[in-house]
Amino acid sequence: MTDIDLNQILTFVKVVDSGSFTKAAEQLKQPKSRISRRLAALEKALGTQLIYRTTRQMQLTETGKDYYQRCAPLIQDLENANNAMTSHSVELSGVLRLTAPEDYAKMILAPLLEEFLKKHPKIKIELVLSGAYLDLVKESIDVAIRIGTLKDASMKSKRLSSISSIVVASPGFLEKNPAITKPEHLEQVPCLNFNVGQKNRWRLVKDKQDIRIKANGSVEANSPELLYHFALYGRGASLIPEFLCRDALQSGKLVHILKGWTSGAIPVHLLTPAQKDIPAKTKAFMEFASARL
Incomplete structure (x- = not known):
């Protein structure tokens, strides 16, 4: 392990995730030549080839597939930890768009949002009150509160509580x-x-x-x-x-x-669009709401 730099593993995972050296270089804001050197150094340290490379395409070796499956979750955990620390140290700002049924919003959500805004004064709340199951991506909604059985399995969800x-x-x-x-x-x-x-x-x-x-x-x-x-x-x-x-x-x-x-008992859930990186303001509200509801 002393011969392996964590940045080499990160580079390998990003190359696989993005599907190309060029896209990985853009995401990491590094020259493409450095991406290639890091991957070569990683393969040398491991003593095995991870990716077959030609001028037109790349393909994981069997060893590369196994190594990616082991490393990708670790890199994601590290990125989540870094994002969590950043969200705690940097004052949150921006617009947070929420949707919820009107009666629930008035009785339950309003006092919760008041407390959240006192904690994060630079956040602006936009509420869309509706009992309808809105398209979160199309309506640019960050968080939805849904009462009842969930209909869309593609959304990320967290059960808050239940009502009757x-x-x-x-x-x-x-x-x-x-x-x-x-x-x-x-x-x-x-x-x-x-x-x-x-x-x-x-x-x-x-x-x-x-x-x-x-x-x-x-x-x-x-x-x-x-x-x-x-x-x-x-x-x-x-x-x-x-x-x-x-x-x-x-x-x-x-x-x-x-x-x-x-x-x-009728379940109450928090939902967000399925996305790899949840914005810090969204994550902060979900943690805040989960702790109180």
């Missing part, structure tokens, strides 16, 4: 309608429906019980926050994310009915 919805209604509504002590009783009273995916069918789970309820009412919406307000008006019972109802439950404006029954 509970059945709530206003005290006035409960006084005017039959008592709701079993999930089946919901079919006999007006309900407020989230019209994305549910199709007026509510899934309720408790312990090992898992049932479907047909819920009918005068209001349907694709916004849980809007259904929350109609529940406050006494328009019907609704299955709403628990984080939206917390304050109203504490104040008595809403009542938690059918306690123990929920929609089941």
